[in-house]
Amino acid sequence: MRNIDHRIVILGAGYTGMMAAIRLAHRTRRTGVRITLVNPSARFTERLRMHQIAAGQDLADHRISDLLARTGIDFVQGAATAIDPGAGTVEVDGGAATLAYDTLVYAVGSSTDVVRVPGADVHAFTLDSPQDAARFTDRLHRIAAEGGMVTVCGGGLTGIEAATEIAETHPGIRVTLISLDEPGVMMGTKARSHLRRALDRLGITVRTGARITKVLPDAVELEGGELVASDACLWTTGVRVPALARQAGVAVDQRGLILVDATLRSVSHPDIHAIGDAAAVRLAWGQIHGTCQSGLPTAQYTADAIARLLRGKKVKPFRFGYFHQPVSLGRRDAVIQFTHADDTPRRACLTGRAAVLYKEIVSGSPVTMYRLSKRMNVSATLSKGGRATRRPAA
16 A cells, blocks of 8 residues: 555544544554544544433443544544644644644534524523533423423424433423424425324424524523423524634535535545535535434545545545434334435335334444444445436536
């Protein structure tokens, strides 16, 4: 292999960063390539299970150092605070450390957008980290003792999972799910019907067509001035990405996602590869949205692409298609909507106990995949999108 002692720095140890690091270490073993993984926390966060932590359930504590054991990857705990593409360096924790790179993998992920609506950043909880979820859990215990009210803002998959988990775990709490659109609007008719029955069974009040204008200490204000009483507000709608790439002069879109070519390399700085939530990945059928389902394939692809580039080989364009929308509805129910490549619903869906088992396998698969990837090349791609992804993006 060429480029002995090639320095690869990976920013972010979420689902995508962890996958890219471990797979890349396996693909470049015994070559002299040096891989460094940077992350603010020493704990690997299972974002797919954050709603369970929020409801008060104990989950496994996965340490990044344990997941990286015997890979040869260097782990640096700290936050990347600046990138200098010209010098090929990353500043960690405001200059406490500076890492030089030949190749940079940008996997910083995203967080909940609490800036767009006044008061959300002050009065609402999020599920962005185990610490955030734990603070919400503490609040839930006090509300449950008083028979209080919780509002979950956002009818996407995260909001649905959080609302149902809270209602099932704390039946004394009155839960209201507030959404501009019908919860599960992206699903087919059968899946939406099952979802609605689950919400009704758990006693969750659903407010749709409601635009939230402000979050107050004890209420959520809707357009028109109506107040929905709330002892705790959980905010699950909207996403934002760090300004790190924009501040470094890397080409980004209006949301701050790195603009990439067909091989997921920055269009302005080809030595930067962007994956997961932080990359603006556009295929023939449209732009992929940030989920674990799409993030892991971008990480797998990028690890393989970098390994091929280091060997002087050509890289084929990235291909991906969505396959399913798995949603927990508490611990005893779930719904799985199978989809076309562009994430529109197929006719088929799975519900009930079979869906619970399916969802648990999906939620637990990343950690299993990391462990297997130390020894073999494990595919994270359920679908490459068929004919649609064989055409170049528009």
